[in-house]
Amino acid sequence: MAKGASLSGFPEWLPQERVVEQKIIDTLRQVFELHGFLGIETRAIEQGSSLLKKGETSKEIYLLSRLQEVGHESDTPIENRLGLHFDLTVPLSRYVVENSGSLVFPFKRWQIQKVWRGERPQEGRFREFVQADIDVVGNGELAEHYEVELPLVMVEALERLGEYGLPKATVHVNNRKLSEGFYRAVGLTDVEGVLREVDKLDKIGADEVATLLKSECGANEEQAAACLDLAQITTSDAHELDVAFAQLCEKYGVDRSGEAYELAQQGLDTLSHIVADAASIRPGAVVADLKIARGLDYYTGSVYETFLDGAPQLGSICSGGRYDNLASQGKKKYPGVGLSIGLSRLLSYLLHTVGAQASRQSPAAVMVAVWDEGSRDASNAVAQALRARGINTDVSPNSAKIGKQIKYASKLGIPYVWFPPTVDEGTDSEQSSHQVKNIVTGEQVEADSMSWIPDTVYAQQTIIEVHAE
Amino acid sequence: MAKGASLSGFPEWLPQERVVEQKIIDTLRQVFELHGFLGIETRAIEQGSSLLKKGETSKEIYLLSRLQEVGHESDTPIENRLGLHFDLTVPLSRYVVENSGSLVFPFKRWQIQKVWRGERPQEGRFREFVQADIDVVGNGELAEHYEVELPLVMVEALERLGEYGLPKATVHVNNRKLSEGFYRAVGLTDVEGVLREVDKLDKIGADEVATLLKSECGANEEQAAACLDLAQITTSDAHELDVAFAQLCEKYGVDRSGEAYELAQQGLDTLSHIVADAASIRPGAVVADLKIARGLDYYTGSVYETFLDGAPQLGSICSGGRYDNLASQGKKKYPGVGLSIGLSRLLSYLLHTVGAQASRQSPAAVMVAVWDEGSRDASNAVAQALRARGINTDVSPNSAKIGKQIKYASKLGIPYVWFPPTVDEGTDSEQSSHQVKNIVTGEQVEADSMSWIPDTVYAQQTIIEVHAE
Numbered sequence: 001m002a003k004g005a006s007l008s009g010f011p012e013w014l015p016q017e018r019v020v021e022q023k024i025i026d027t028l029r030q031v032f033e034l035h036g037f038l039g040i041e042t043r044a045i046e047q048g049s050s051l052l053k054k055g056e057t058s059k060e061i062y063l064l065s066r067l068q069e070v071g072h073e074s075d076t077p078i079e080n081r082l083g084l085h086f087d088l089t090v091p092l093s094r095y096v097v098e099n100s101g102s103l104v105f106p107f108k109r110w111q112i113q114k115v116w117r118g119e120r121p122q123e124g125r126f127r128e129f130v131q132a133d134i135d136v137v138g139n140g141e142l143a144e145h146y147e148v149e150l151p152l153v154m155v156e157a158l159e160r161l162g163e164y165g166l167p168k169a170t171v172h173v174n175n176r177k178l179s180e181g182f183y184r185a186v187g188l189t190d191v192e193g194v195l196r197e198v199d200k201l202d203k204i205g206a207d208e209v210a211t212l213l214k215s216e217c218g219a220n221e222e223q224a225a226a227c228l229d230l231a232q233i234t235t236s237d238a239h240e241l242d243v244a245f246a247q248l249c250e251k252y253g254v255d256r257s258g259e260a261y262e263l264a265q266q267g268l269d270t271l272s273h274i275v276a277d278a279a280s281i282r283p284g285a286v287v288a289d290l291k292i293a294r295g296l297d298y299y300t301g302s303v304y305e306t307f308l309d310g311a312p313q314l315g316s317i318c319s320g321g322r323y324d325n326l327a328s329q330g331k332k333k334y335p336g337v338g339l340s341i342g343l344s345r346l347l348s349y350l351l352h353t354v355g356a357q358a359s360r361q362s363p364a365a366v367m368v369a370v371w372d373e374g375s376r377d378a379s380n381a382v383a384q385a386l387r388a389r390g391i392n393t394d395v396s397p398n399s400a401k402i403g404k405q406i407k408y409a410s411k412l413g414i415p416y417v418w419f420p421p422t423v424d425e426g427t428d429s430e431q432s433s434h435q436v437k438n439i440v441t442g443e444q445v446e447a448d449s450m451s452w453i454p455d456t457v458y459a460q461q462t463i464i465e466v467h468a469e
Numbered sequence: 470m471a472k473g474a475s476l477s478g479f480p481e482w483l484p485q486e487r488v489v490e491q492k493i494i495d496t497l498r499q500v501f502e503l504h505g506f507l508g509i510e511t512r513a514i515e516q517g518s519s520l521l522k523k524g525e526t527s528k529e530i531y532l533l534s535r536l537q538e539v540g541h542e543s544d545t546p547i548e549n550r551l552g553l554h555f556d557l558t559v560p561l562s563r564y565v566v567e568n569s570g571s572l573v574f575p576f577k578r579w580q581i582q583k584v585w586r587g588e589r590p591q592e593g594r595f596r597e598f599v600q601a602d603i604d605v606v607g608n609g610e611l612a613e614h615y616e617v618e619l620p621l622v623m624v625e626a627l628e629r630l631g632e633y634g635l636p637k638a639t640v641h642v643n644n645r646k647l648s649e650g651f652y653r654a655v656g657l658t659d660v661e662g663v664l665r666e667v668d669k670l671d672k673i674g675a676d677e678v679a680t681l682l683k684s685e686c687g688a689n690e691e692q693a694a695a696c697l698d699l700a701q702i703t704t705s706d707a708h709e710l711d712v713a714f715a716q717l718c719e720k721y722g723v724d725r726s727g728e729a730y731e732l733a734q735q736g737l738d739t740l741s742h743i744v745a746d747a748a749s750i751r752p753g754a755v756v757a758d759l760k761i762a763r764g765l766d767y768y769t770g771s772v773y774e775t776f777l778d779g780a781p782q783l784g785s786i787c788s789g790g791r792y793d794n795l796a797s798q799g800k801k802k803y804p805g806v807g808l809s810i811g812l813s814r815l816l817s818y819l820l821h822t823v824g825a826q827a828s829r830q831s832p833a834a835v836m837v838a839v840w841d842e843g844s845r846d847a848s849n850a851v852a853q854a855l856r857a858r859g860i861n862t863d864v865s866p867n868s869a870k871i872g873k874q875i876k877y878a879s880k881l882g883i884p885y886v887w888f889p890p891t892v893d894e895g896t897d898s899e900q901s902s903h904q905v906k907n908i909v910t911g912e913q914v915e916a917d918s919m920s921w922i923p924d925t926v927y928a929q930q931t932i933i934e935v936h937a938e
């Protein structure tokens with residue numbers, strides 16, 4: 001991270017780090033477009049009423065005021081003030097409703113943008129970061145197959161980041177209907193409450209959660225045990241999943257003719273479908289994990305969290321789910337399903353833990369030397385000839401001694417230095433032809449700016465792993 | 470623009486419009502990297518003290534407050550509050566100072582990001598928009614040749630946007646030293662004041678400016694005439710420029726041995742150099758225009774504004790200049806020169822006046838049809854085979870009648886529909902092979918997902934001009 005970063009929580013990257021971020025963004029965009037997602041951006045600013053409506057982070061928003069309004073901010077109710085968006089899902093819902101007449105449904109979109117969270121500075125968390133989202137939003141209805149397909153698109157995208165050193169990612173899936181149906185079937189009514197406590201399993205352990213289920217959610221001993229048993233189920237085999245759930249229902253005497261069981265069964269069907277499909281297309285990439293709860297209250301079906309092999313401390317790097325009630329216009333609903341990659345956190349991990357970095361700082365493959373300022377035009381002409389053929393080319397900032405010019409190229413990681421013919425004929429250092437030197441290998445050859453091309457390995461900036469922990 | 474856009478000044482684009490914006494961004498980035506500029510992003514948020522320090526727009530900023538601070542915003546002095554950046558130059562200066570130990574100087578960077586201006590809503594101007602900047606910043610000193618080269622990089626970039634219908638751009642250049650030296654040489658001392666009034670020439674005309682120079686800047690009749698005469702000089706010929714300026718000095722009896730004249734001469738030399746170089750490389754692209762004043766008080770040398778042929782109402786679409794005193798650390802200065810494209814305004818012009826639009830809404834070149842939901846996996850497999858070969862591929866959202874599926878592809882502008890073999894053998898509509906149909910031309914052929922490629926003209930999203938005013 002840029003060393004002088006003067007505001008904690010607002011990461012800035014050095015140029016060679018930004019290359020890695022840019023490559024990640026380019027790669028994600030490429031995968032999303034391979035799958036036919038349309039790219040959009042939404043404005044960074046939403047009305048307070050939108051920001052406060054939904055989502056667990058609604059309390060961590062930045063509100064705006066014009067400089068002229070300072071001292072009078074409170075004259076305007078928060079609902080009418082402007083604020084920075086804290087995710088890309090709430091803005092998408094608004095965008096879809098506002099533009100429903102102009103969009104083709106189901107609307108598949110990708111979106112990579114910064115978001116902001118008004119966290120307390122001392123928390124040490126990012127207050128500005130980039131998210132990379134895909135969602136499909138239907139008009140009135142949304143086919144279930146998208147709940148199967150979207151996590152697989154993300155798995156494919158994350159797999160592609162493997163070339164920059166990202167470990168294998170596994171999507172953990174649960175289903176809200178399954179959880180809610182089961183909780184109700186064993187006689188619990190405070191579904192939100194139970195989800196909230198179960199969500200703490202990894203942090204505080206099963207005993208503590210059982211205690212909280214009893215004290216906060218009105219569960220008896222057996223009901224608490226049932227919730228914890230459900231949360232234990234995790235498998236990437238659809239048949240195993242069905243069997244495990246059936247055994248659980250048997251154990252706790254669930255009434256299989258009730259509405260609650262029917263709801264659970266709907267959720268189970270979707271979940272089985274996801275696991276089965278994933279197993280055939282990308283074995284091991286998706287696992288049913290019935291403890292996944294997700295805090296956000298707008299999810300109504302599948303919920304997803306994604307973990308990297310060997311990086312549990314990082315938490316979920318790609319989360320989401322199905323939301324049927326986030327966007328509506330009169331009676332019409334726009335159900336959606338989507339996942340969001342926390343790109344800045346992922347980048348930070350790649351840079352600082354994996355040791356990914358740019359093969360060079362400059363995009364230029366070659367720098368043209370300048371013999372003296374009077375011949376800068378000649379050097380610029382060589383550069384333009386190379387650029388016209390698509391070769392990224394810099395020109396020496398000065399006409400210092402050649403050693404110094406080479407050092408400048410070297411500091412930027414530019415692999416080639418181009419020498420036009422020398423200005424002073426007849427001197428010891430006379431050079432009558434164009435020459436290009438690979439300053440990594442030391443090889444120097446005659447070259448023509450109309451035909452020379454850099455060796456493939458030196459042509460482009462790439463990402464390399466410098467160390468691995 | 471997205472029709473429902475509910476907040477004036479915060480533009481949002483429909484997917485097919487966003488394609489044009491994305492292509493512009495991709496093109497600019499490509500040109501900037503061809504010239505060896507390094508890409509960076511800075512955080513969107515700056516401290517109040519940075520935002521208030523410099524720049525004419527310092528009064529049009531958005532300050533932030535956390536939701537929890539509402540009602541107590543004024544407890545914090547504005548200098549210590551956070552605000553959204555209003556340009557990319559002030560953040561660059563801070564970034565350079567903070568990271569000076571990690572950067573290679575001269576530091577050439579490109580940056581394309583959103584900026585915000587806290588304008589009054591009723592002004593109808595963009596309050597959120599994208600800027601595309603290039604700058605070179607030196608450590609202690611900065612060679613003058615960058616003042617010549619940077620506008621030419623922007624001309625090249627804008628020329629490349631000609632393929633999307635952008636008219637020819639011309640950079641108008643002046644030099645602060647030239648103006649200041651001349652004003653002082655004719656006995657005027659309120660240089661900032663004179664620049665401010667001359668800047669109004671296009672709006673209020675020469676007579677009004679003369680009146681203001683006299684009433685506001687202490688000019689007499691002859692001094693006012695001298696300022697207006699200077700502002701009249703415009704030429705793309707370096708020799709003509711020198712001659713015109715010499716005649717003006719003669720006319721107003723300028724003392725050629727004085728310091729003021731020397732300063733003017735320095736500015737003139739740089740300006741002549743720019744015009745001469747530009748004339749040899751890109752004839753007609755750059756013109757010396759001595760009425761260009763630029764409001765921002767941080768410019769100290771060359772100043773640039775750029776206009777499009779036939780679009781004077783648009784004003785300058787790419788502006789900038791040299792600034793020697795914006796960034797400093799102790800005694801060390803970081804002089805810079807740069808230009809900034811107002812990308813959102815340019816995009817709006819391309820979309821709404823030129824009529825540029827995406828050849829199709831979806832990035833997908835082909836959509837695979839689905840005979841029934843039971844065979845969706847087979848359709849997905851075809852899609853994955855095509856994607857593995859880099860062909861952007863969508864799959865039908867449903868298994869409705871083929872006519873409806875084709876209509877979905879057609880609405881998204883997807884040119885090809887792929888038909889896997891039919892499920893029901895022996896029926897009238899049996900089809901035993903894979904086939905692909907170009908729904909634009911109606912041509913349908915047998916195809917193999919391992920080898921088929923779309924015709925070049927249909928392979929990629931491109932930008933087309935639909936109408937011209």
